[in-house]
Amino acid sequence: MAFKDTLGGRALIGNLWRNNPVFRQVLGICSTLAVTNLLKNTLLMCGGLIFATALSNLTISLLRAYIPKQVRMMVQVLIIAAYVIIVDIFIRAHWPEIHKTIGPYIGLIITNCIIMGRAEAFASKNPAWPSFLDGIGAGIGYSLVLVAIAIVREALGFGTLMGIALPARDIWWYQWTIMVMPPGAFFMLALVAWFGNTYVLKNESKGAAK
Amino acid sequence: MKRLKTVLFMVVIAALYGAGVTGLHLSSVKTVEENNRFIEQKALVELFGLGDVKTLSKEEINTIVQNQIDRSETLTDPQTGKKIPLLKAYDTAKHDNLIAYGFPFSGIGFWDRIDGYIAVDSELKKTVGLKVISQSETPGLGGRIEEPFFVKPFAEGLNITAPKSGGNYLYMGSPGTSPDEGTPQYGRTFDAITGATQTSLAMSRMLNAAVAEFNRAVENRKAGAQ
Numbered sequence: 001m002a003f004k005d006t007l008g009g010r011a012l013i014g015n016l017w018r019n020n021p022v023f024r025q026v027l028g029i030c031s032t033l034a035v036t037n038l039l040k041n042t043l044l045m046c047g048g049l050i051f052a053t054a055l056s057n058l059t060i061s062l063l064r065a066y067i068p069k070q071v072r073m074m075v076q077v078l079i080i081a082a083y084v085i086i087v088d089i090f091i092r093a094h095w096p097e098i099h100k101t102i103g104p105y106i107g108l109i110i111t112n113c114i115i116m117g118r119a120e121a122f123a124s125k126n127p128a129w130p131s132f133l134d135g136i137g138a139g140i141g142y143s144l145v146l147v148a149i150a151i152v153r154e155a156l157g158f159g160t161l162m163g164i165a166l167p168a169r170d171i172w173w174y175q176w177t178i179m180v181m182p183p184g185a186f187f188m189l190a191l192v193a194w195f196g197n198t199y200v201l202k203n204e205s206k207g208a209a210k
Numbered sequence: 211m212k213r214l215k216t217v218l219f220m221v222v223i224a225a226l227y228g229a230g231v232t233g234l235h236l237s238s239v240k241t242v243e244e245n246n247r248f249i250e251q252k253a254l255v256e257l258f259g260l261g262d263v264k265t266l267s268k269e270e271i272n273t274i275v276q277n278q279i280d281r282s283e284t285l286t287d288p289q290t291g292k293k294i295p296l297l298k299a300y301d302t303a304k305h306d307n308l309i310a311y312g313f314p315f316s317g318i319g320f321w322d323r324i325d326g327y328i329a330v331d332s333e334l335k336k337t338v339g340l341k342v343i344s345q346s347e348t349p350g351l352g353g354r355i356e357e358p359f360f361v362k363p364f365a366e367g368l369n370i371t372a373p374k375s376g377g378n379y380l381y382m383g384s385p386g387t388s389p390d391e392g393t394p395q396y397g398r399t400f401d402a403i404t405g406a407t408q409t410s411l412a413m414s415r416m417l418n419a420a421v422a423e424f425n426r427a428v429e430n431r432k433a434g435a436q
Contacts, residue, residue: 037348037350038349041349063223066219067219068212068215068216068219070216071216071219071220074220075219075220075223078223078224078227079227082227082230082231085231085234085235086231086234089231089234089235089238092238092242092245093238093241093245094241096242096245096246096248096249100249101349101353103346104321104322104346157350175404177404177405180350180351180405181348181351181405
């Protein structure tokens with residue numbers, strides 16, 4: 001069986017685009033708005049989220065047979081929080097300069113609906129390996145949207161990418177302050193959601209017609 | 211029985227994860243403390259211009275701070291009773307020539323607490339530097355209080371002598387404008403950050419408070435010495 005036809009493969013690939021967590025499932029919006037004014041911060045946030053989502057899904061799936069139904073969400077939050085704290089401690093200890101920049105955002109990963117959403121919707125009902133892949137796919141799908149938004153916001157807001165000035169910045173660039181501020185993220189998110197949904201729905205309707 | 215099993219499960223899993231995370235935290239405490247100390251030491255070397263932190267090693271920075279910065283004294287603000295740590299920076303380890311004094315400032319910014327140091331010349335008349343040690347302001351907006359364009363006026367020297375009655379020690383001005391000579395703002399103005407008015411106002415408030423406290427504490431020390 002080809003990878004894309006396996007349960008894990010379908011979950012991973014589906015989360016990248018067709019079931020993208022941000023513009024299809026409308027999850028993880030808070031951090032999408034918060035961190036996307038600088039690409040570097042965005043990439044670090046995405047790395048932390050991929051780690052936390054994948055490992056939370058894996059752990060919750062492994063424990064799913066033992067977790068009492070009444071307390072499953074408490075257990076999920078506990079597991080997610082533990083992984084996020086691990087990310088925070090690791091960055092704080094090994095990359096203090098980076099922690100200084102994104103420290104306040106790392107805690108936000110705990111509140112990211114994607115992790116809880118995938119844990120509840122997928123990991124609590126499926127085996128470990130597909131759940132792990134689902135977590136990776138959801139993390140990468142989230143990252144794709146965030147990176148796209150961050151590239152536009154940083155370029156228009158600062159005239160830079162990853163902190164490096166864009167070519168001939170002094171000639172053409174005029175600061176769009178709104179792009180650095182939260183309203184800029186709302187506009188960009190709406191545009192990405194509009195584009196993504198239009199494209200996905202168009203493809204789905206084409207597929208249905210066939 | 212089922213309820214007991216559920217409670218037991220929660221207790222066991224919370225204890226396991228709690229112990230794991232606590233263990234990891236405890237194992238990293240020393241490294242984190244060292245990192246924080248190094249960040250502060252690097253900031254002090256930059257603040258007083260005691261070396262190029264990009265080329266100096268961790269050990270060299272530590273040696274400079276230990277040998278060239280005297281942190282043994284504190285001043286007391288007579289109005290609030292607050293103790294102000296006094297930093298004295300010397301150009302060599304022999305402490306022959308005092309190049310600047312330093313004192314901390316802190317306050318609440320737009321999002322969270324901001325901490326840093328102000329350096330002033332040996333005659334206590336103007337600033338010679340400003341360094342933000344920790345802040346959680348909006349990246350790209352308020353977060354720019356650490357950037358050279360914001361701290362440049364402080365390095366170039368803002369007047370911190372007592373202002374005329376009702377005036378401020380420091381003023382926040384619009385970027386690209388400079389106050390006219392003879393106005394209270396002349397020689398005391400730093401640029402606000404476009405799009406980060408609240409952070410700029412918070413900085414103005416906390417810097418004015420810190421300079422006022424420092425000046426009162428210095429006057430108090432002078433009066434005590436006489």
